[in-house]
Amino acid sequence: MNYRHAYHAGNFSDVVKHVVLSRLVEYLKQKDKAFRVIDTHAGIGRYDLSSTEAQKTGEWQGGISRLFDAALDAPAAALLAPYLEAVRSLNSEGGLKKYPGSPLIARHLMRKQDRLSAIELHRQDAAKLRALFAGDFQTRVIELD
Numbered sequence: 001m002n003y004r005h006a007y008h009a010g011n012f013s014d015v016v017k018h019v020v021l022s023r024l025v026e027y028l029k030q031k032d033k034a035f036r037v038i039d040t041h042a043g044i045g046r047y048d049l050s051s052t053e054a055q056k057t058g059e060w061q062g063g064i065s066r067l068f069d070a071a072l073d074a075p076a077a078a079l080l081a082p083y084l085e086a087v088r089s090l091n092s093e094g095g096l097k098k099y100p101g102s103p104l105i106a107r108h109l110m111r112k113q114d115r116l117s118a119i120e121l122h123r124q125d126a127a128k129l130r131a132l133f134a135g136d137f138q139t140r141v142i143e144l145d
């Protein structure tokens with residue numbers, strides 16, 4: 001399998017997908033009842049936008065970079081708030097240097113009672129994902145097709 005998401009993380013389609021994901025998680029939180037997010041194609045969970053891969057395509061500049069500091073009207077800001085909060089929490093030192101993948105966005109928005117199963121087929125990516133969530137009892141990383 002040749003596909004590596006590090007070349008594409010934070011691009012336009014990632015942003016659209018992750019905004020929808022964040023709205024779905026927020027919707028599930030309307031009830032106190034616990035839920036489990038099953039991310040079947042999880043990736044590595046956290047992407048360095050200064051990496052060789054991200055710099056090579058520059059795709060994130062047409063995606064999250066355009067949205068990160070954009071002036072939004074109130075309805076758009078409210079809709080995007082959970083997603084942008086997840087991105088900002090990864091960039092607490094200022095600027096836009098890192099981008100969260102779907103498992104990290106879901107995890108950021110989950111409550112104490114919720115759980116995440118993150119599945120990744122690529123051996124090295126699964127290892128990175130496991131390291132990212134090491135010690136997190138709410139998250140289970142599975143190397144699996």
Ligand SMILES: C[S@@+](CC[C@H](N)C(=O)[O-])C[C@H]1O[C@@H](n2cnc3c(N)ncnc32)[C@H](O)[C@@H]1O
Nearest residue numbers: 005040041042043101102119120121122144145
């Ligand atoms: C588009 S990328 C991950 C994106 C991630 N969901 C996100 O939004 O941040 C797709 C990932 O799925 C993995 N993958 C591809 N086929 C798979 C399969 N059959 N089972 C599990 N993971 C798979 C790839 O290795 C890759 O890391």
